[in-house]
Amino acid sequence: MLPIEIKHLVDQYIELSFSVNKNGESLVRDQMNDDMTSDQHYTLRYIYQIKSCTPSDLAKKFQVKKSAITAMVNRMWKKGWIQRTRDEKDRRVVYLTLTEEGKALYMKTEERIHQLVGSMLNNFEQEELKQFLCTYQKLQRVLENYKQT
Amino acid sequence: MLPIEIKHLVDQYIELSFSVNKNGESLVRDQMNDDMTSDQHYTLRYIYQIKSCTPSDLAKKFQVKKSAITAMVNRMWKKGWIQRTRDEKDRRVVYLTLTEEGKALYMKTEERIHQLVGSMLNNFEQEELKQFLCTYQKLQRVLENYKQT
DNA sequence: AAATATAGTTCATTCATTTAACTATTAATT
């Protein structure tokens, strides 16, 4: 590939990922209750899917320090969405789970987000969408590898 | 498309956009000076490209309230990266431009980010990448339309 | 001339994040 052409594709990717993120985040936020933030919803989602996890798991998933997780979990714990339980065998470890209220809130919000994203993705042919997601997935794996190096 | 298949594609998109964003942001942050944040670099980029803009332009681009922009511009102005000048004809309007220091800092950081993104995108065939960016662009336009509604 | 709209700022509050220091517990080493 000619360097100048690579440069153009890189520019395009940088610009698109910026604006798709900003606009997407903004639309997603509109689907949420006023007492919840995007990060808090993502946290609910992760714990809901995996049933139970540790603060360290969340730190890795969100690419932030553990102290940031402590703070976020505290806010969500105060609102009654998350529970903490100690591991009996290794008493350093904390398990995070959703309360019934946390689960209910998650499902209500996630339903709205699915509606939104679903109607957006409806603008694409199935094949185009599948191809897009396939490349997106490859990109994710490339990013995973970069993290380690 | 069968509803269940749509649901799976939506799930996949939500998961991928989350993790690509978080990991990507994290890698991009690693390319930056310690006295700069991602948002600050994006701000430098936007002003650099468009030469001059108003706080309202930035608020629209970043999808935040104008008061958030005032705060961010203040932080960057204190560091000597941004200048403010009043429009002589309409004295309500403020134009933001980069100082020489701001430009130099932007170019240095952007160079590193381009290296990173370039070497990431190097993992893809040119055709696959072009197709991906094409769909990404369509997605951006879909999002633009949603904002208005 | 008065009322309304626009551009931007200020202020108080909340959330998100990092760094450094710390507690408690477990694992490794000597």
Place this chain on the structure above:
DNA sequence: AATTAATAGTTAAATGAATGAACTATATTT
């Protein structure tokens, strides 16, 4: 077995990012 290392998590102080409401100044509309 006792000491040292490492691990999991929290606390506290500082900074950045975002909102909403109230405000100033200027322009536009009626």
